[in-house]
Amino acid sequence: MKGTVAATGELSDVQRKRSVKRAGTHWGWLLSAWAVALLVLLPVLAVVYLALTGRDGGGSIWAHLASTVLPGYVWTSVLLMLGVALLAGSIGVTCAWLTSMYQFPLRRFYEWGLLLPFAVPANVIAYVYTDILEYAGPVQNWLREVFGWTTPRDYWFPEIRSLGGATVMISLVLYPYVFMLARAAFLEQSASLRDASRTLGCNGWQSFWRVSLPSARPAIAVGLALTLMEALNDFGTVDYFAVRTLTAGIFNVWLNMGSVRGAAQIALCLMIFIVGLIWIERHARRRQRQFGKGEQFRHYRRPRLIGVRGGLASLACFLPLGMGFFFPVGVLARHAVVYFEQSWTDRFLEYAYNSLVLASSAALLTLLIGVLLAYAKRLDRTRSVQHAVKLSSLGYAMPGAVIGLGVLVPLAGFDNALDAFMRDTFGISTGLLLTGSMSAIVIGYVVRFLAVSAGAIEASLDKVTPSMDMASRSLGENTLRTLWRVHLPLIRPGLLTAALVVFVDAMKELPATLLLRPFNFDTLATNVYQFASDELLERAALPALVIVAAGVLPVVFISRAIVASRREA
Numbered sequence: 001m002k003g004t005v006a007a008t009g010e011l012s013d014v015q016r017k018r019s020v021k022r023a024g025t026h027w028g029w030l031l032s033a034w035a036v037a038l039l040v041l042l043p044v045l046a047v048v049y050l051a052l053t054g055r056d057g058g059g060s061i062w063a064h065l066a067s068t069v070l071p072g073y074v075w076t077s078v079l080l081m082l083g084v085a086l087l088a089g090s091i092g093v094t095c096a097w098l099t100s101m102y103q104f105p106l107r108r109f110y111e112w113g114l115l116l117p118f119a120v121p122a123n124v125i126a127y128v129y130t131d132i133l134e135y136a137g138p139v140q141n142w143l144r145e146v147f148g149w150t151t152p153r154d155y156w157f158p159e160i161r162s163l164g165g166a167t168v169m170i171s172l173v174l175y176p177y178v179f180m181l182a183r184a185a186f187l188e189q190s191a192s193l194r195d196a197s198r199t200l201g202c203n204g205w206q207s208f209w210r211v212s213l214p215s216a217r218p219a220i221a222v223g224l225a226l227t228l229m230e231a232l233n234d235f236g237t238v239d240y241f242a243v244r245t246l247t248a249g250i251f252n253v254w255l256n257m258g259s260v261r262g263a264a265q266i267a268l269c270l271m272i273f274i275v276g277l278i279w280i281e282r283h284a285r286r287r288q289r290q291f292g293k294g295e296q297f298r299h300y301r302r303p304r305l306i307g308v309r310g311g312l313a314s315l316a317c318f319l320p321l322g323m324g325f326f327f328p329v330g331v332l333a334r335h336a337v338v339y340f341e342q343s344w345t346d347r348f349l350e351y352a353y354n355s356l357v358l359a360s361s362a363a364l365l366t367l368l369i370g371v372l373l374a375y376a377k378r379l380d381r382t383r384s385v386q387h388a389v390k391l392s393s394l395g396y397a398m399p400g401a402v403i404g405l406g407v408l409v410p411l412a413g414f415d416n417a418l419d420a421f422m423r424d425t426f427g428i429s430t431g432l433l434l435t436g437s438m439s440a441i442v443i444g445y446v447v448r449f450l451a452v453s454a455g456a457i458e459a460s461l462d463k464v465t466p467s468m469d470m471a472s473r474s475l476g477e478n479t480l481r482t483l484w485r486v487h488l489p490l491i492r493p494g495l496l497t498a499a500l501v502v503f504v505d506a507m508k509e510l511p512a513t514l515l516l517r518p519f520n521f522d523t524l525a526t527n528v529y530q531f532a533s534d535e536l537l538e539r540a541a542l543p544a545l546v547i548v549a550a551g552v553l554p555v556v557f558i559s560r561a562i563v564a565s566r567r568e569a
Contacts, residue, residue, distance in 0.1 A: 029375070029376040029379055029380050029385065030376070030380060030382070030384060030385055030388075032372055032376060033372070033373060033376040033377075033380075033385050033388035033389060033392070034384075034388045036369055036372065036373060036388070036392050036450075037387075037388040037389075037391040037392045039446075039447065040391065040392050040393075040394055040395045040447050040450060041391060041394065042406070042410055043395075043398075043402075043403055043405075043406025043407045043410070043444075043447055044271070044394065044395075044398060044402075044406055045406075046405075046406045046407075046409045046410050047264050047267045047268060047271065047402055047405055047406040047409075048268060048271075050260065050261055050264035050409055051261065051264040051265040051267065051268040052268075061253075061257075061259050061261060061262040061265070062262075062265055064262075065253070065262055065265060065266065069244070069249060069252075069253075070249070070266065070269070072244055073244055073245060073246045073248070073249040073266065073269075074246065074269065076163065076243060076244050076245050077232065077245045077246045077270075077273065079163060080163065080166065080167060080170075080231060080232075080238075080243070080245055081228050081231060081232070081273075083163070083164070083167035083171075084167055084170050084171050084174065084227060084228060084231045085224055085227070085228060087167060087168065087171035087175075088170075088171040088174050088175040088177070088178055088224075088227050089175075089178050089220065089223075089224055089227075091171065091175040091178070091179070091320045092175040092176070092177065092178025092179035092180075092182055092220075092223060093178060093179075093182050093213075093216075093220060094316060095110065095114050095175075095179050095183075095316070095317050095320065096178070096179050096180075096182035096183035096186055097182075097186060097208060097212070098110075098313050098316060098317060099111050099114070099183060099317065100183050100186035100187055101186065101208075101212075101302060101303075102302050102303055102304070102305050102313060103302040103303065103304040103305065104304070104305040104306075104309075104310040104313040104314050105310055105311070105314045106314050106317070106318075107314075107317075110314075110317040110318075110321070111183075112556065113321055114176060114179055114317060114320070114321055115176045115179070115180060115555055116321065116324075116325040116552065116555055116556075117172060117173045117174075117175070117176055117320070117321070117324035117325045118173070118176045118551065118555045119325070119504070119548050119550075119551030119552045119555045120173050120324065120325060120328060120329070120548050120551070121173070121236065121508045121510070121525070121528075121544075121547060121548075122169050122170045122172075122173045122174070122234050122236065122237045123169075123234070123235075123236025123237045123240060123510065123528070123529065123532070124328065124332070124528065124544045124547070124548065125169055125172060125173060125324065125328040126165075126166070126169040126236070126237040126240055126241065127240065127528075127532040127537050127540060127544070128327075128328040128331045128332065128537070129160055129165075129169065129328070130160050130161060130165075130240070130241075131331075131537045132331070133157075133158075133160045134160060134161070135152065135157075140157055143155065143157070160241075161240070161241045161242060162241060162243070163241075163243050165241055166234075166237050166238055166241045166243045169237050169241075170230075170231050170234055170237060172320060172323055172324035173324055174227045174230050174231060175227070175320060175324075177223045177224075177226045177227045177230075178220060178223035178224060178227060179223075180223070181219040181220065181222055181223040182216055182219055182220050182223060184219060185215070185216035185218070185219035185220070186212060186216055221280075225277050225278065225280070228277055229274060229277060229397060229399070232245070232246065232247060232270060232273060232274065232399050233247065233399035233400050233401070233511065234247065235247050235248060235251065235400070235401060235510055235511040235514070236510050236529050236532075239251070239533075240532060240533065246266055246267075246269055246270040246273065247270065247399055247401045247511060249266045250263045250266050250267050250270070250401045250402075250405065251263075251401065251511075251514070251515075253266055254405070260405075260409070263405060264405060264409075267401065267402045267405050267406075270399055270401070270402055271398065271402060274397050274398060274399070278397060329545070329548055331541075332541045332544050332545045332548070333541075333545060334541075335537065335538045335541030335542075336541040336542040336545045338538070339538045339539065339541065339542070340542065342538075342539065343538075343539055343541065343542035343543075344542065348527070348542065348543060350522075351522050351523055351524050351526075351527045351543065352524055352543070352546060354438075354521065354522065354523050354524075355507055355523040355524040355525070355547075357438070358438060358441055358442060358445065358506060358513075358523060359445075359502075359503045359504075359506035359507045359550075360503065361438075361442045361445075362442055362445035362446055362449060362502055362503070362506040363453075363499045363500075363502045363503040363506065364499070365442065365446050366445075366446055366449055366450050366452070366453035366454075366498070366502045367453055367457075367495060367498055367499050367502070369446065369450060369453070369454070370450065370453035370454035370456070370457045370458075370498060371457055371483075371488075371495075373388075373389050373392055373450075373454045373457075373458075374389075374454055374457040374458040374461050375461070375483055375487070376388075376389070377389050377458065378461055379479065389454070389458075392450060392451070392454060393450070393451035393454065393455070394451075395447040395448050395449075395450055395451060396448060396449065396450070396451035396452060397451075398448070399511065400444075400448060400509055400510070400511035400512035400513075401511040401512070401515065403444050403447055403448045403512050404444055404511060404512040404513075404514070404515030404516050405515060406447075407440060407443055407444045407447060407512075407516060408435060408440065408515060408516055411434045411435050411440050411443070412432075412435050414434065415430075415431075415432045415433055415434055415435050415436070418430050418433065419431065419432075432518075435516075435518075436518050437518060438518070438521070440516040440518075441512070441513060441516045441517060444512040444513075444515075444516050445502075445506045445509065445512070448505075448509065448512060449501075449502045449505050449506065452498065452501050452502055452505065453498040453499070453501075453502050454498075456494050456495075456497050456498035456501065457491065457494055457495065457498055459494065460490075460491035460493065460494025460495070461487065461491055461494075463491075464486075464487060464490050464491065468486055468487075468490070469482060469486075472485070472486050497554075497557075500553070500554035500557065501554060503550070503554070504550060504551040504554050504555075507524065507525065507547055507550050507551065508525060508547060508551065509525065510525045510526065510529060513525055513526055514526060514529070524543040524544075524546055524547050525547065527540070527543045528540045528543050528544045528547070531543075
């Protein structure tokens with residue numbers, strides 16, 4: 001009896017120790033998740049605080065902005081969003097429907113090839129098309145020679161440097177968001193629903209409009225929300241075309257008017273736009289619920305389009321791909337070859353090295369922090385951790401200009417405070433430790449792209465059965481060793497995907513880089529922007545082509561993986 005009591009008491013001690021250990025682990029992951037959430041929230045809070053408090057230059061600039069330039073920035077941004085939503089949405093949904101529902105020439109290629117424009121920054125194709133279509137470009141020169149026109153009054157030609165031109169350029173590289181999500185929704189729909197609509201007298205168009213499109217509306221809404229967020233983030237295109245959006249306004253008010261608080265107030269307006277987009281997207285799919293067996297689509301026999309109809313379907317898919325990828329990349333490749341000796345310089349190699357270091361550092365840091373967040377969510381299902389993880393994804397919704405401004409203000413304050421303290425205490429100056437180095441850019445990239453990494457890692461971890469965790473614990477492994485020896489090897493493809501996507505996004509990022517870079521520091525993205533601003537497209541071709549090439553590999557890798565996972569049996 002005493003032995004039983006002793007054993008019971010000993011077991012209670014062991015259980016008590018394990019309970020304390022689990023509690024310590026819980027608090028460790030909780031604090032880590034909230035530390036990351038606060039890191040992401042700090043730039044956003046800095047912008048809000050700067051916009052709502054204090055005065056700039058002895059007076060308030062808000063009234064001046066509201067009565068002069070702000071209404072124009074807001075109206076232009078609204079028009080740009082509407083145009084991009086209509087054009088990118090139409091292209092994405094049409095191509096998704098054709099490649100999902102019909103068999104026609106080159107369909108299998110278009111399944112993944114239509115994602116290739118993801119690799120091309122919008123400002124790059126804007127530079128290419130402007131060089132081709134402007135008044136002194138080859139197209140208008142040819143028209144004048146053929147028809148004998150001598151002045152612009154003799155004919156009308158659409159102005160590429162306009163709001164309409166910016167809308168087309170941005171839509172050509174952002175429609176893959178809608179295409180990818182809409183196609184996934186069409187593939188997951190039950191074929192029996194479409195068959196039922198046919199038996200009730202609907203033709204192909206009516207079946208699409210009344211059945212398939214409403215069912216895919218939640219996915220399309222998500223794709224459009226992502227598209228519009230990226231459209232608002234664009235700076236290179238709207239600046240080159242002199243389109244006065246809110247993002248362009250941040251740069252104009254800060255750099256040209258010298259008002260940091262005025263820039264923060266415009267950034268706050270831009271944040272309100274983003275929050276509104278998120279709310280509209282959530283509201284659009286609030287009551288949307290779909291139930292069905294995805295396997296039913298695997299037995300759906302696609303109608304074969306032949307002759308003229310097959311050619312038109314193939315052409316409809318080729319046009320956005322050709323205009324958004326093949327044509328601009330072909331022009332850049334030609335310029336890069338012809339002007340290779342002038343472009344391949346020590347400075348180009350320096351800019352490429354800077355881009356490589358920044359993108360690799362951002363990919364590695366977001367990977368480490370993304371693993372921390374995803375694993376914290378897996379181990380601790382409390383609401384506190386869930387909220388921390390959601391807040392950590394807020395940075396991706398914020399445009400790069402807002403992130404750049406929000407990161408620069410607190411980092412500059414820290415640098416100045418540290419320098420003052422070291423001067424007063426030790427008589428030495430530390431200078432600008434963070435804002436005067438690449439550290440500020442890396443921090444901005446991490447805040448901006450952390451959600452991409454964490455989302456990919458979390459999706460991979462969700463596929464690992466919880467029994468693996470229990471088996472590891474039963475063999476005496478603790479949490480960290482279970483992560484290192486069990487989970488990380490299993491989610492290696494997800495880690496690679498996360499790192500590649502962040503790397504490519506960091507290579508292309510322009511607004512945050514322009515705001516956070518030190519003096520005399522350039523990347524490939526800023527180098528392309530500067531050459532194009534000086535109307536030197538030929539010199540911008542090689543760095544632009546390197547950015548595109550860096551983006552093609554992960555785009556192909558990810559798109560082929562998506563297609564392979566959904567390939568019919």
